[in-house]
Structure formats: structure tokens, C-alpha cells
Amino acid sequence: MVFACQADSFLVEFSSKVVSCEEAELKVVSNGKKTTVKGYEVVLEDTILFPEGGGQPCDTGSLDGVPVLQVTRRGAQAVHFVAAPLAVGAAVRQRLDWGRRLDHMQQHSGQHLISAIAEIEFGYATSSWWLGEEVSYIELDTQSVKKEEMDRMEEIVNEKIRAATPVTVKVFEEGDPQLTADRARGLPEDHVGPVRVVTIQGVESNMCCGTHVSNLSQLQVLALRTGDQAAPRGEGEEEQDEPPLPGGGPGAGSAGPVSRPRAAADRSAQNLQTVLKDLAVLEAEKLKRLNPSPKFYMLHRREADSDFMSIFINEVGNQSALLFLTVGDDKGAGQMVLHGEPSAVSALGPRICSVLGGRGAGKGPKFQAKVSNLGNRSEAEELIRKFFEETRDQ
Structure with a gap:
């Protein structure tokens, strides 16, 4: 609907x-x-x-x-x-509440614009984004963004805003031939019902369920900042690149009074933790709304930490699904938690830990470990799938 x-x-x-x-x-x-x-x-x-x-x-x-x-x-x-x-x-x-709606519309349309320009100009796809009460950020699929690239993106997005570029929304019914085009990329094969496509004229078309401005001039202006420059956003602002992890950023580890760059990084880290807590709650709600309830559920968040996993598990509550949670570098070091029915956890925990190059321990419904190779997550996920296939066949 x-x-x-x-x-x-x-x-x-x-x-x-x-x-x-x-x-x-x-x-x-x-x-x-x-x-x-x-x-x-x-x-x-x-x-x-x-x-x-x-x-x-x-x-x-x-x-x-x-x-x-x-x-x-x-x-x-x-x-x-x-x-x-x-x-x-x-x-x-x-x-x-129009003030809240307008803010969300500006941030969401701004994200579409920034993500499109980042991919068109530099080939940086957007891996995730988050609209929070104080900080919005966009995570790009790259290890870093150069200053000249950031400056160029900011220049282009504001050119589009000054040009009053139209933003249109069109609803396509199921089976419409236009949904076979690039504008409907990523549409699941089993999707049923109308599909909503948001188009920024001359920039991109993308499926989206959210609310948007009707013209980019309504964004006023966008200022792009890297994570170590992050501060609570104002109207029409977006964060860009990954936010710093707690303790990171300029001045980390230095002695003496806290410098302005360090203070900004500390504020950014605190804001990130608030965002991650809210995100854990939302991710848990997403799982609880699945019908039928899955036998297992896998979730990875590069920017998260052990608190994120704990909040997620607590929010999920008494769901019967086996939870496989990982945080940290997509292909490097991080942490894992396996949570669920004790027999499944004891059978799979040590094996998954070994695949991910970790050392850990478990008791009852929980196995946790620090790992060195999250690049092997797909192998760990396959172990879980095979375990439930074999259990079903028995």
C-alpha cells in the first residue's frame, strides 16, 4: 500500500x-x-x-x-x-508535526543526492546511512575520502540545489515494463505490489519508501563533513564518510588539555553511541516483525561495538531465532556473538570462532569471541545454514 x-x-x-x-x-x-x-x-x-x-x-x-x-x-x-x-x-x-517532517524530507533527499554524486563522480557506493536526531551520516564503500573529493562532491550537490533541480515520485504497479530498467535496480524477485521510485532530474532514479522534497532548492545548502569534523547537524546538513569510533580522531591519546579538534571528535563519538543504541533497537524491531519468525538471523555492523550487540539481544527478547552478530572491520578484526538455543550455540560457536580466526568461550545460550578475520563471515553463515538443514532432515 x-x-x-x-x-x-x-x-x-x-x-x-x-x-x-x-x-x-x-x-x-x-x-x-x-x-x-x-x-x-x-x-x-x-x-x-x-x-x-x-x-x-x-x-x-x-x-x-x-x-x-x-x-x-x-x-x-x-x-x-x-x-x-x-x-x-x-x-x-x-x-x-511539520517541523519534524520537513527536517526528515531535507535529510533524506540530501542523502539521495550525495549518494548519487559520490557514486557518479568517484564510484563510491553507499553501504548504509542513518538519520538521527542530532547527527546524520552516510557510510561510503571506501576506506577513505580525499579532501579534494569531498570538496568536489560538495560543489556539485550545491550546484544541483542552486539549479532548483526537480524531485519527482512515481508509483509503478506490479509488472510495469519500466521496472525492468536501471531505475528499479535491486528490486527483489519476490516483490509484490506497487513500487515507488524517486527521481532527481538528470541525476538518478531510485526506489524508496520515504518522504522527499519536491525541489532541491528546498534543501537550501549542504555542508559535507568527515567523521572527525562531525557535530550536531543543522537544517539541510548531512554528514559524509564514516563517523570515528570512540577514542579516534585528532588528538586521540595525547596528554594535556582537550583541544578543539579532540572535543569535536569526543562529541561525535558520543553522538555515534546514541545513534548506535537507537539503531540496535530498530534492528531488533525489524527482526521481531518478521512473519514467520526465522530460525536464524545474521547481522553485521562495521561501525558498531559490543554494546550494540548486547542491546540488540536484549531488545529481541525471547525470540527463538539463533542470532549471529558481528561488528568490526568487514575483512579484518572484530567481535562476534552467537546467541540462542544452548545446544545450537555449543555446536556452532567454536566452529564459527575457528573460521573467523578467533578465541572465545561460551556458556548456555551465548558464545562470544574476539576474531581476526571477519572476511570469512560467509563461511560462518554457511555453517549455520547447513546446521539447520541437517537438523530439519533428522
């Missing part, structure tokens, strides 16, 4: 009937601490409140004056978490 917010990202008010309203609880993370909020999950016939997805957080707003705390997608439905119940069948007035 294409929601009203995706058909017209500039709608700020809208009416729609309540399809269902059920009691529920919402787990939220604030300053790294989890709390539980009681309320109701409301499904509407249609919505202008975007459910989180594609790297973009959800919208906030209200339904007949009742604040909407979170919006998530479940299949073809958008589920609104509110503090008070709404009558099924009643038509409710939706109001959008």
Missing part, C-alpha cells in the same frame, strides 16, 4: 477512519535506558504520518488531538501508538 504521506509528502492534515484500536505497550530508549509506556495501537484506513523505514524515522503528530508517539509498518498497515483509545469506525483528524 502507498500511504497518503507517500503520495503527497506536503500534506499536514488529513481525515481517515479507525480500522482497529488495541491496548499495547511501547518500549522506548532514553539516554540508553529502556522504559515501557502503556497505550494503544491504532490502524487507520490511510495516514499522512510516515511509518519508520528506509533509514528514515517515523513522523509524529496527533489523531483528534491525541499525540502519536510512534508509527511503524506491519505489512500493508501503518500502526500508530497513542496514549488514549479511539473509537473503531470513527473518522479522526490527523495532524502532522
